[in-house]
Structures are given as C-alpha cells and as structure tokens.
Amino acid sequence: METTAIPKVQTIKFLHKVAIIVPSYLLIFAIVAYIALDIEFLQNLYIRHIILALLLLYATSHLIRALTFFFGRWVVAHTSRNFSPERQFNRYRECQQISHCSGEKRQHIVLLLHGFTTSPMDWKILAARLSAEKIDFHAPLISGFGQVNQDSILSIHKEDWFRQIVDTYDLFAERYEKISVIGHSMGGMLACYLAQLRPVHELIISAPALFPQKQQGFYARVVRNRFATNLVSWQIPMIPKPSRSGRSGPADTMDSKATYHYFQYLVAPVRLLFAMLQAQMEIKLDEMSYQRFTLLYGAHDITVDNPVIEKFISSINLPFQRFRFTNSAHNIFVDFDHEQANDLVITLLTDTFSKQDQQKYDYRHYPPAASKGASKCQQKQ
16 A cells, blocks of 8 residues: 655755745846846836835845844753753753653642743742642643744744643543642733633632733734734744843842743744733633632732732632732742742642631732622632
C-alpha cells in the first residue's frame, strides 16, 4: 500500500520563500528597473517621487520589523542563558509542566495557571507544599510561553489558551470529583474564564489581569480592530517588558533575588499581548461558578491595579474574600510573603481556614447581596 509522503518543515519553508519572498523582491527590482529606464510616463518627476516614496516606505517597514524581531530574539536568548533549552521539545527544561497525581482515586485536584511571559516554574514553592500535603495538582505550560524557538508564538490566539485550559479541566474531571483553580496574573484571568464554563471548587486568583494596564492603552485600542491588530503585530512583532520604577530587576517583585531566579520573557511577542487583551474582553465574572472565591494581591503591586479590581468585584455583588500581603508586589507566591501566601492557600484547599487565621492577614470579606452572590454561584455547581 502506497503512503503519501509528508513534506518536511524545511521544504515548506523553502516553498514559502519561493512563493512569497522571491516574487516580492522581483517586484521591487522591476519597479526600480522601470524608474531607471527611459519610459515616457516615468519621466514625470512627480510620479518618480511617489514610486520612490512607496519603495522607501516598504523597505523601512521591513527593516523595522526585521530589527525588532531579531533584537527580541537576541534578548530572550541572552537572558535565558541560565536555563536549559530542550530544542527537541521547543521549551526550556525548567519551564515544563509540573504535576503530582497519586494514581489513587481522590476527590480533589488543583490546577495552577501561571502568568504572562512566565512558566509553571513560578509554582515550584507551592507545588512542594501541595506534594507534602498530598494534594494532587497540575500546572500546565500555557501555549506560547517557555519556548526556545518563538516562531510559532507569532500566531497564538486567545482561543488556543481557552481550548487548552478547558481540555485540561475535562481531562481531570473524569478522575476527580472536585477541581480547584489557582491563577496568577494572566492565569487569574484564565481561571475566571474557566469558571464561566466549568464548576470550580476553590477559585483563587492572585493579582488577576482582568483589565488592560495603563501602559497597554495603545494596544488595548488597537486590539478592537482586526486590521489594526494584524498590521501592528506584523510591523512590531516583539516588545520589551515595561521598566518598573523602584524595582531592581525586570519583574515586579520586592525580593530582587526572585526577579532573576524564575524564567520570564523580557521581550514578548505582540501577538501574545493582543491575545491577552482580547481574552480580557471575554471575561464575565457574574457568570462564574464556584464554591468559594478568593482574591490575593501584594500591597506594592505596580503591574495590576488590584484595589480597582477588588472594588469592581464587590460592585457586582459577588461573594468573595480578599487577602492583602504587605511585603510583596505582583507575584506573592515568590516574593517576601511567599511562606504566608502558600500557607494560606493550603488552609483554603484543605478547608482548615478559621477565624483565628483571619488575624494573621490583611483580610476582608465581601458578603453577597440578597439577590445575587453565593446562592447564584453555588446553584451552578
């Protein structure tokens, strides 16, 4: 029986060059040749200037794109030298998903969703605590992050993330009666989206990226138009992470050691940022299904405006509790308060959190309104 040969990746790339790149440069060559030749209608200086201006614009846009892309690739490669690339899997070894599943039939598992430009490595401290407490967990590497080769990232869309987290939930739903979800930053936003579609036991979000940041204002406007989104993501494929005043490193943490210990992209593809901004528009907090909802954040966070998020959640009368950590910034799970934050998570997951524990934290509880809140969310379970 004859089999159809599958074209290799290098063959596809070659065909791409032949079919697209070569004709483009032939077109440029033809235009330049026309200008150089003594053709009657091109003797008009006005027409020549227009053609030259278009050629200059075309060349400049390609040059900007090339420089931006290769600079971004160089920065990522240079700042990731302390990590171990596994090129056969297109990832860094430290960024691979982490899991602890006993193999026994258990009632409860926890999904851990990491933040923007980072990886499951952010959960290493909490993962060790969960393993010690014999709590099953799974922390996937979200599509587009922790990769060595970033070519595929340029085509990431929000649907790729939505599909991944729902498929992960459904996979474990066959083996576990209850699934809790903990999400940090972008992972907090994805955790909320998952809770819209599937019932969640403990929903714990840390500094969730539910709204665009101030420095993302331009991109937040661009993302509302498909043509503008495609144009900007093509022209500026990579952008550096914003510098943060008062921070010793590129990450928003008070602990400077944690800044460089955990993997992150210091230059990120614009396509990933657009995917996150588009995903934010799909979040409908009042449609979430959960048993208990907890918001965590650091008092010195300058990445996410957590008080605004806290005020917004309370304004729509959702039942939730808030914990504020006074010695941490954006990522409380690796910052100075990581022991207290991880202790808190364990007590919540094991349902051992008591009124006495409330005194250890900057704690606030928001009771639901009579017409909404806990009854509405629990009825979905």
